[in-house]
Amino acid sequence: MVSIIIPVYNAARFIDTCIESVLKQTYDKFELLIIDDGSNDESGKICDKYAIKDRRVKVFHKINEGVSAARNYGLNIAEGKYVLFVDADDTIVPDTLEANVALAERTGADMVIFSFCYWRPDEERRLPNPLSMNFEGSKEDLFNKYFIELIDKEILNPPWNKLFRKELAKTCQIQFCEEYSICEDMAFSVEMLTASQKTVLNKEIYYNYILKATGTLVFKFYENYYEALSYFYQKAVAYCSKFQDSERQRKRVDTLYVNRTIMFIKRICCDSDWRWEQKFEKLSFICKDPQFIKSLQNAELTVKKSIIKILILGRRYRTIHTLYRLGKRFG
Numbered sequence: 001m002v003s004i005i006i007p008v009y010n011a012a013r014f015i016d017t018c019i020e021s022v023l024k025q026t027y028d029k030f031e032l033l034i035i036d037d038g039s040n041d042e043s044g045k046i047c048d049k050y051a052i053k054d055r056r057v058k059v060f061h062k063i064n065e066g067v068s069a070a071r072n073y074g075l076n077i078a079e080g081k082y083v084l085f086v087d088a089d090d091t092i093v094p095d096t097l098e099a100n101v102a103l104a105e106r107t108g109a110d111m112v113i114f115s116f117c118y119w120r121p122d123e124e125r126r127l128p129n130p131l132s133m134n135f136e137g138s139k140e141d142l143f144n145k146y147f148i149e150l151i152d153k154e155i156l157n158p159p160w161n162k163l164f165r166k167e168l169a170k171t172c173q174i175q176f177c178e179e180y181s182i183c184e185d186m187a188f189s190v191e192m193l194t195a196s197q198k199t200v201l202n203k204e205i206y207y208n209y210i211l212k213a214t215g216t217l218v219f220k221f222y223e224n225y226y227e228a229l230s231y232f233y234q235k236a237v238a239y240c241s242k243f244q245d246s247e248r249q250r251k252r253v254d255t256l257y258v259n260r261t262i263m264f265i266k267r268i269c270c271d272s273d274w275r276w277e278q279k280f281e282k283l284s285f286i287c288k289d290p291q292f293i294k295s296l297q298n299a300e301l302t303v304k305k306s307i308i309k310i311l312i313l314g315r316r317y318r319t320i321h322t323l324y325r326l327g328k329r330f331g
Contacts, residue, residue: 002030002097003080003166007070011088012042014210019050019057021091027098032057033074038064043088068176068184071159075175078166085160089210096206100163103200107136110196111164113155116207128205129153135201142199143243148252156193157186161207168195180228182220187232194239221271225264226286233257233295251298258299261292262308269324276321283317 004022008015022032034051036044036059044061051057062073071085082101086092100112118127131153135146150156159176169175172195177184193199222228236253240246265286268279286292296309311320 001080002027002082002084002101002163003033003074003078004030004084004086004097005033005035005071005074005078006086006088007035007037007067007074008039008043008047008088009037009064009067009070010039010041010043012039012046014089015043015046018086018088018091019047021093022086023050023054023057024094025092025097026095027101028056030056030097031078031080033078034059035070035074036061037067037070038062066178066181068178068181072175072178075166075169080166082163083166083169084163086207087160087209090160091208091210093206093208097163099204100202100206103202104163104165107198107200109136109198109200110168111162111192111199112202113150113162113199114202114207115155115205116158116161116209117205118211119208120211126208129155130205131155131201131203133201134203139197139199140243142201143240143246143249146201147240147249151252151256156189158209159185159188159192160209162189162192164192164196168192177231180224180231182222182225183228183232187235190232190235190239194235194242221267223272225267226261226282229257229260229264230289230291233291251300254295255299255301257295258292258301259305261286262305265308265312265320266324269321279321280317283320284315287312287315287317 006018006022011018019032019034034047034057036047044059047059051059060073060077062070075083082104084097100114103109104112115130117129119125120127132149135142155161169192172191174188174191174195176188233253237250240250240253243249265283268274268282272279274282293313296312301309308320311323
């Protein structure tokens with residue numbers, strides 16, 4: 001059996017479509033655990049209606065504690081051999097469970113990672129994001145041949161394109177870090193990849209990730225974004241350290257870390273409502289962090305980001321701030 005976990009918070013506009021995609025699965029041995037994380041719209045009532053109609057659907061209402069707490073709640077009560085997360089505003093294709101459970105059973109894999117597509121509802125446009133090929137093999141082969149692709153295509157990042165054995169998460173005590181509301185899914189995925197003795201890649205697309213109307217992935221300003229990103233980075237570096245000849249992979253992790261940190265620096269300058277003193281304090285904290293400086297030296301950067309690198313190393317915070325404020329497209 002598979003435990004499908006959907007964390008829900010104020011998702012009344014989307015949750016019907018999401019749940020319907022789960023109930024249309026060709027593989028029917030599943031429980032659908034819907035964790036209503038203190039929604040104050042009609043989400044809870046909509047979910048309750050499905051629970052009345054289908055005994056596989058179980059709805060749990062709790063106080064709002066964030067998506068990480070909601071996912072952990074579902075993980076702790078899941079009864080299935082396998083677990084699959086689905087976000088409340090996304091959908092899965094009808095044979096998602098059938099295909100990936102069969103693959104896990106045939107190979108004895110702890111985890112199956114499959115491809116997904118971006119769906120832009122404002123343009124009614126589907127943007128496929130497939131893995132280059134299927135893979136069954138050793139942990140070393142996966143790391144050496146595919147880890148960079150998993151990073152570059154953001155297939156490593158989310159928890160929802162991974163079918164995994166619940167026992168693996170339980171035995172290794174892997175859960176989402178409830179301290180953060182951003183990047184915590186990336187850290188969880190890296191921990192699962194580290195723990196998995198056998199991970200299989202399925203290049204077929206089974207998940208539809210719905211982009212918001214702006215077409216952006218992460219545009220809410222999180223004050224602790226850098227701390228959350230650093231938490232993921234440390235997990236990723238620890239994973240890389242388990243393998244010999246990991247210089248290429250480590251460089252790619254450093255590049256990801258630095259690019260996202262510079263993105264956050266830009267957002268501090270352009271999108272935060274902080275006073276200059278607050279901005280200066282945060283910029284100073286980031287740009288003096290030995291971990292960030294070391295990764296900055298190893299990262300592969302564009303010309304624009306290389307200019308920012310020079311300014312960071314020179315601690316020219318006002319120049320960085322002015323540059324981004326005057327030219328928001330810079331970097």
